[in-house]
Amino acid sequence: MQIGIIGLPSSGKTTFFNALTGQEATTGDYSLSKEANMAVVKVPDPRLERLAEIFNPKKIVHAEVQYVDIAGMTGGKSTEKKEAAYVANLRNVDALAQVVRVFQDDNIPHPDGSIDPIRDIDNVNSELLFYDLLLVDNNIQKLVKKLRVSKDDDAQKMLNLLNKYKDALESETFLADLELSDSEMKTISGFGFLTLKPQLYILNISENDIGSYTISDDIKSAMKPESKSSAVSLCAEIAMEISRLDEEDKREFRESMGIDKPALETVIRESYRLMGVISFLTGSDAEVHAWTVKQGAKAPKAAGAVHTDFEKGFIKAEVIQFEELDKLSSWSEAKSKGKLRLEGKEYVVKDGDVILFRFNI
Ligand SMILES: Nc1nc2c(ncn2[C@@H]2O[C@H](COP(=O)(O)OP(=O)(O)O)[C@@H](O)[C@H]2O)c(=O)[nH]1
Ligand SMILES: [Mg+2]
16 A cells, blocks of 8 residues: 655645654755655554454564655646656555645745645646646557557547546546446556545644644535545644654643644544555464455455465455454454354455454465
């Protein structure tokens, strides 16, 4: 799972990246040619600590999400509007986190001279539309050329699809808001369309607004894609400072600021939800482990996430919901009390399932 952080210069992307990842990438650097910052973030999951009490494992392994901080969004200011390397980077990510400047700070000039989150969202989204349109146009040209030389049903089909997308993009509709069938989604997955990706908006608010800020309806209606976006507000600067403290100080600091739960946990949970993925858990005396799978994944697919051979050799899964296991003291107690369900190939894995796979390889 990879999430690309986008937004205008000095919206707080790198500050947010540092807050999430505990890294110390340079902030306040607006140069566009910089290399992307990249880091793997452990998905916070208190269930793993409880599982560690139950299984006494040698190690605890969290689910992971990779974050990429890519400078380059200009809000349409770039003189030479061509597809840059950073867009190519962005095409590979699973979701976008768009950092939007809400905070006031006279020492940090806004590239457009004033604080206006809706204008900024529109500008960044126009850029996403623009890059997808460019990609569609290029491919339409190639296909037209090809079809001039010889008839080709697949090429013709693709051309029809791309013309449909062209119309949508030109009327500023995100591709994620079109109703695309599963097979259509599969056909076009290789393009990496930016407007097809879920977007989590990070509203970067002032320190003074922590606890009192609410996201206005106007901002909500500016958020695209309509069908696959959501928003979290946080103060990136403070979140970054908190991330550098140890656990005890973190709690005290949050209390003093009136922050009830870690903003970054909300961010990670929301991005998880947007991407349509869930975590299931496994436990043994070797390790307790949280794994990521697509929502709707069946038991053999989940087994395959643990080990590729497990998918082919899948026989059954012994399953218990975490909350259920939490009330007991051990896996063997769950077994002896008949709390473990035996599930087969068609079982759809749920978030928080603790699973022991039976397989044959
Ligand atoms: N006051 C305030 N300043 C912030 C906040 N977030 C970021 N900044 C500052 O804004 C400047 C630009 O931040 P940076 O993360 O480098 O933005 P980027 O260009 O989007 O990567 C830096 O000087 C940050 O310290 C915030 O929440 N409040
Ligand atoms: Mg930056």
